[in-house]
Amino acid sequence: MRIKKMVTVVVVVSLALSLVLSGCTQKQASSGGNADYPKRPMEFIAPGGAGGGWDLTIRTVAKVLQDTKLVSVPMPVTNRPGGGGGVNLAYLQEKKGSDSIISVYSPPLILINLNGSTDFSYKDTTPLARLIADYGVFVVAKDSKFQTINDVMEALKKDPKSVKIGGNSSAGSMDHIQFLMMAKAAGVKNLKEIDYVSFQESGASQILGGHIDLFSTGLGEVQGLLESGDLKALAHTAEKRVGTGVVAEIPTVKEQGIDATFVNWRGLFGPPEMPDYAVKYWTDVLAKMVETEEWKEARERNNWDDAYLDADEFKAFLDKTNEDYKGILEEIGMLKK
Amino acid sequence: MEILSYLLNGFTVALKPMNLMWVTIGGVLGTIVGMLPGLGPATGVAVLLPLTFTMGPEASLITMAGIYYGAMFGGSRSSILINTPGDGAAIAATFDGYPMAQNGRAEAALAMSAIASFIGGILAAIVMVFVAQPVAKFALKFGPAEYFMLMVFALSATASMAKGNLTRGFISMVLGLMIATVGIDAQSGLERFTFGILELQTGIDFLVVIIAVYALGEVFKAFKMIKEGKKKMQTKFGKIWITKEDWKRSKWPILRSAPLGFFIGALPGAGGTMASLIAYNNEKQLSEHSDEFGKGAIEGLAAPESANNAASVGALIPMLTLGIPGSGTTAVMMGALLMLGLQPGPMLFQQHPNLAWGLIASMFIGNMILAIVNIPLAGVLVRVLSIPPKILYPIILGLAFVGTYAISNSIVDFYLLVIFGVMGYFMSKTKIPTAPLILAVIVGNSMEQSFRQALTISNGSYGIFFKSTISIILFILTIVSIMYPFVRDKIKKKKSVAGLNN
Numbered sequence: 120m121r122i123k124k125m126v127t128v129v130v131v132v133s134l135a136l137s138l139v140l141s142g143c144t145q146k147q148a149s150s151g152g153n154a155d156y157p158k159r160p161m162e163f164i165a166p167g168g169a170g171g172g173w174d175l176t177i178r179t180v181a182k183v184l185q186d187t188k189l190v191s192v193p194m195p196v197t198n199r200p201g202g203g204g205g206v207n208l209a210y211l212q213e214k215k216g217s218d219s220i221i222s223v224y225s226p227p228l229i230l231i232n233l234n235g236s237t238d239f240s241y242k243d244t245t246p247l248a249r250l251i252a253d254y255g256v257f258v259v260a261k262d263s264k265f266q267t268i269n270d271v272m273e274a275l276k277k278d279p280k281s282v283k284i285g286g287n288s289s290a291g292s293m294d295h296i297q298f299l300m301m302a303k304a305a306g307v308k309n310l311k312e313i314d315y316v317s318f319q320e321s322g323a324s325q326i327l328g329g330h331i332d333l334f335s336t337g338l339g340e341v342q343g344l345l346e347s348g349d350l351k352a353l354a355h356t357a358e359k360r361v362g363t364g365v366v367a368e369i370p371t372v373k374e375q376g377i378d379a380t381f382v383n384w385r386g387l388f389g390p391p392e393m394p395d396y397a398v399k400y401w402t403d404v405l406a407k408m409v410e411t412e413e414w415k416e417a418r419e420r421n422n423w424d425d426a427y428l429d430a431d432e433f434k435a436f437l438d439k440t441n442e443d444y445k446g447i448l449e450e451i452g453m454l455k456k
Numbered sequence: 457m458e459i460l461s462y463l464l465n466g467f468t469v470a471l472k473p474m475n476l477m478w479v480t481i482g483g484v485l486g487t488i489v490g491m492l493p494g495l496g497p498a499t500g501v502a503v504l505l506p507l508t509f510t511m512g513p514e515a516s517l518i519t520m521a522g523i524y525y526g527a528m529f530g531g532s533r534s535s536i537l538i539n540t541p542g543d544g545a546a547i548a549a550t551f552d553g554y555p556m557a558q559n560g561r562a563e564a565a566l567a568m569s570a571i572a573s574f575i576g577g578i579l580a581a582i583v584m585v586f587v588a589q590p591v592a593k594f595a596l597k598f599g600p601a602e603y604f605m606l607m608v609f610a611l612s613a614t615a616s617m618a619k620g621n622l623t624r625g626f627i628s629m630v631l632g633l634m635i636a637t638v639g640i641d642a643q644s645g646l647e648r649f650t651f652g653i654l655e656l657q658t659g660i661d662f663l664v665v666i667i668a669v670y671a672l673g674e675v676f677k678a679f680k681m682i683k684e685g686k687k688k689m690q691t692k693f694g695k696i697w698i699t700k701e702d703w704k705r706s707k708w709p710i711l712r713s714a715p716l717g718f719f720i721g722a723l724p725g726a727g728g729t730m731a732s733l734i735a736y737n738n739e740k741q742l743s744e745h746s747d748e749f750g751k752g753a754i755e756g757l758a759a760p761e762s763a764n765n766a767a768s769v770g771a772l773i774p775m776l777t778l779g780i781p782g783s784g785t786t787a788v789m790m791g792a793l794l795m796l797g798l799q800p801g802p803m804l805f806q807q808h809p810n811l812a813w814g815l816i817a818s819m820f821i822g823n824m825i826l827a828i829v830n831i832p833l834a835g836v837l838v839r840v841l842s843i844p845p846k847i848l849y850p851i852i853l854g855l856a857f858v859g860t861y862a863i864s865n866s867i868v869d870f871y872l873l874v875i876f877g878v879m880g881y882f883m884s885k886t887k888i889p890t891a892p893l894i895l896a897v898i899v900g901n902s903m904e905q906s907f908r909q910a911l912t913i914s915n916g917s918y919g920i921f922f923k924s925t926i927s928i929i930l931f932i933l934t935i936v937s938i939m940y941p942f943v944r945d946k947i948k949k950k951k952s953v954a955g956l957n958n
Contacts (some may be wrong), residue, residue: 168502168787168788169501169502169505169788169791170502170505170787170788170789170790170791170792171787171791174505174791175791175794175795178505178506178509178795179795182509196506197865198502198865199865200658200864201654201655201657201658201864201866202640202654202655202657202658203640203657203658205654205657206654206655206657206866209654234645236640236647236657237654280915283912283913289640289641289642289643289645290642290643290644290645291645292645314912314913316600316643316909316912316913317642317643317905317909318905318909319642319725319902319905320724320725320780320781320787321724321725321774321780321782323778323779323780324595324596324598324724324774324778324780325599325600327596327778328596328597328598328599329599330599330600330913331913339794341779342799342801343778343779343799343800343801343802343803343804344778344779344801344802346799346801346802346803347801347802347803349778349802420797421794421795421797453645
């Protein structure tokens, strides 16, 4: 008897766990009505693993919408990682026309299409709003010979192999591209010759240990090490200075005479052909959300810059960004389409 | 003795009734997810993530750490009882733990694994109190070249473990390395062996391979044995405890493996699997009973159990002192801290001493609670051995599929599961060891990436692999680990010959 009981417990626990883990995915046909939309729970998706940037963003959005009572239906967050966001992009195609799915994305949405990882692009989604921005930052060890971002660029002009650039994303993705965009604007030729070393997650320890010369990453990623003085930031890629404390002391690339910016934007997207009533509803709700105190607090806590654009502005922004990235990828020979 | 007063403060945090409750819940939850194939500490912590919003920083960090080392306690339960590790770090527990269970010593194996985990965890927590900062500093000396050498050492040590079976060990390792090449190559951004399947772009998750090779492999094997009526069940169970002899043999292996595991755990990206396999191999070479290893030597179970629990404590170091996630689990934990508005990094100990020291103190308490919980729990679990195979194996099969789906909600993983399951069956039929395969799948990609990172940094010069003392030492260790079994045999032969002549 005891054994049977135990077996039942094991099975029940594992089933319960797997339910929780799969985020109670539900298939829903889009309903025709709009007056009482949304009636059923929404499916919020982070295209990456738990604890990552996408995950953090969409969970925060869900929480703010719930706390401010702007949305009353449940918004459970599902993680659908894989292919740098491509797996979820393919999933969205299966859910074409659904009114109950919302996903978060950032520059990789465009990059994975341009570098050929996936056939789908941002055009196969329904952009709802751009919400926040983080910026790229270029950091060196505290005793580095480089004092400004221009020192780095000069060294690269003389010898493209003389500065080893590291980052956490793969070659041809964000950390790599954001540096090359600055280098291009600074007049460095032969972008293809510049060595980029990809570390999956431990790039910060490599710059601390002096194994690479420059670490290209997100402003939020190294704040602790900048505060303690273990790392020195040469420049960040925002239009103007941002943040408070040590972050506010970091000069922009632009003010050092290189005319370029890079925005790591994050926004929300529906599946392709999301019904108009749903698009309108979420455009309105998100416009209200960004004005709330709760959202502002969350932004400050996470060091996210406000970057709100409504659905139409966001679409135009994506078109322009797509062209910008295309130029860089073409130059380093990683453009696939 | 400033440190001790900080620690004392930490204990006042950790001993708050709510926090005591959380560390117990975390530990027990960790033990459960650790036991189930496919569900490791990373999933356990991820499940908890939405709750952390409401729990507050101290409680959520303490709970998540509890899940982490709780999973180290739990992972080996299924290794011992059904030869199916719950996670990578529990693979080494199958080597001698499962043979012990087969020899009717499951009770001692379960008790020893809990005791070794407990001592390993406590020792690591003590080490952490005093040398967290210096260890973190030393770990920074590991650049791509050093990582590469470390992984070569771990792999060759594991592959050459089966004496006289070097070829088979290396066949297994190469298969694993091949599996590890699947996916987008981070250095070039190019796809390799993905066959246009999107899900393969991120590579094949090592957990799928573990579940396939062990759980499915075991089911296939049992299937044959049930048919032939060979599978025997254990019906009488003794007390969950060890003998004096067991303790005498395991004492030193446990004490040696804890600091080793702690240090390997503190290296970002190395982790519990490598720690436990290196500890196992280490003890096998040092032991007087090295012939018994793999046949149910209790120290062969004690050493890796101590090491992997110590590694889970060590893995918190890069996160707490530098704000760098050292493993998949700590990456999720860091995400949770960021959500709570805390910035992990060098300033954490100064800005939030209660949090950091509360966590360290909770590890002492958590490990104690887990040891207390796990011994009676083992008394229940051991009865799995009395379940008729016709019932037990279908359950394992079901759990294998559920666990696989839980990894990344992907159907593609089911196909991989079956393919590797069949592969695992044929490997065991042809007596090819599976541990080198698994370790190769886990470290293969990082090893290759480190190799290429190093060469990019050195502009293509191989000299970088012999530039630092660390990599030279690791290189020598690698050579020794491959040669040692042969050399020792020679010496033994000579001795016995000399003995005969006298």
